[in-house]
Amino acid sequence: MQHAPVARPLLGAALSAVLALTAAACAGTGGRDTDADRPVGTAPPPARSPAALPSAALPPVLTPGQARAALITGGDLGEGWEPTRGAATWRDEVLKATAERPDCRRLLDVLYTEDLFGTDAATAPRATAALDDADGGAQLHYRITSYRADDIDRTLAWLGTLPGTCGHFEARAARGATRDVRVAAVTPPDAGDARRGLRVTVRGAATGPGDAGEAADAVLTVDLVAVRVGDDALSLTNGTLGEPADDATRAAVEAGAARLTQARRQGRAQV
Structure with missing residues (x-):
């Protein structure tokens, strides 16, 4: 079978x-x-850990080296500017004040702390510089921050509302001293993708108990300017008890925007 x-x-x-x-x-x-x-x-x-994957929520940011390369120097501002020797005395004597209106109070906080875009880790500045005008007594603080373009633009739009909401208001410093504050728009140089500028004048309007006469009589002028370049921003304050140096503010914006644009072209890193 x-x-x-x-x-x-x-x-x-x-x-x-x-x-x-x-x-x-x-x-x-x-x-x-x-x-x-x-x-x-x-x-x-x-x-691959999910934390190592690119996040759609946050844009790529400049590396610390790229951000430092985009900073301005005293040579960009002209003769007499040099690295700072410390915070100007008027920062505490004049700017350390508060106001009743929330937007005006926030503006004073920004001028005092320099934290225009916030204080959390996501908005921490990538690089900073501080310069003094040895001859004129002005002080310029400069920062580079990487954040979402939409969020930067919202901050710029808020700055644009301040001449209307806080054009003239009274601030109160320590121990009851009052400050007369005026806010006006200034036009920054045509640099970057979006920009906004303010000139804030703070005058010691009255002397409260224990207020220093010098602080009460002081007239401080501070230019506040911010410029967005893609998902990065430069911001600066240029303050003085004397005559504001418009040319220094303009030079800082123009040189800073050009350097920031160049740093972005050289490459970015995901973090």
Whole structure:
């Protein structure tokens, strides 16, 4: 009796079952590489943490080196400007004050702390510089911040509302001393993708208990300017008890925007 014809169908059925099991295993792993698929002695590929993947919520930011390269120097502002020797005395004597209206209070806080775009880690400045005018007594503080373009533009739009909402208001310093504050719009140089500028004048209007006469009589003028370049921004304050140096503010904006644009072209890093 011959049994070969019976064996062949059984063998074919067995092969079909093996193939079906293999296909099911591949479907279960979604086509991913498994330990059984790799040759013996081969290490599995490293897993990518979700934290290491690019986030759509935050834009890429300048590296610290690129941000430092985009800073201005005293040479950009003209003769007499040099690295600062410390915070100007008028910062505490005149700017450390508050106001009833929230927008006006926020403006005073920005002038005092320099934190135009916020204080959390996402809006921390990438690089800063502080320069003094040894001859005229002015002080210029300069920052580069990387953030979302839409959020930067919202801050610029807020600055644009301040001449209307805080054009003239009274601020109160420590121990009851009052300050007369006036806010006007200034036109920054045509640099970057968007820009906004203010001139804030703070005058010691009255002397409260314990208020220093010098602070009460002082007239401080501060230019506040911010410029967006893509998802990066430069911001500066240029303050003085004397005559404001318009040319220094303009030079800082023009040189800073050009350097920031160049730094962006040299490459960016995901963080």
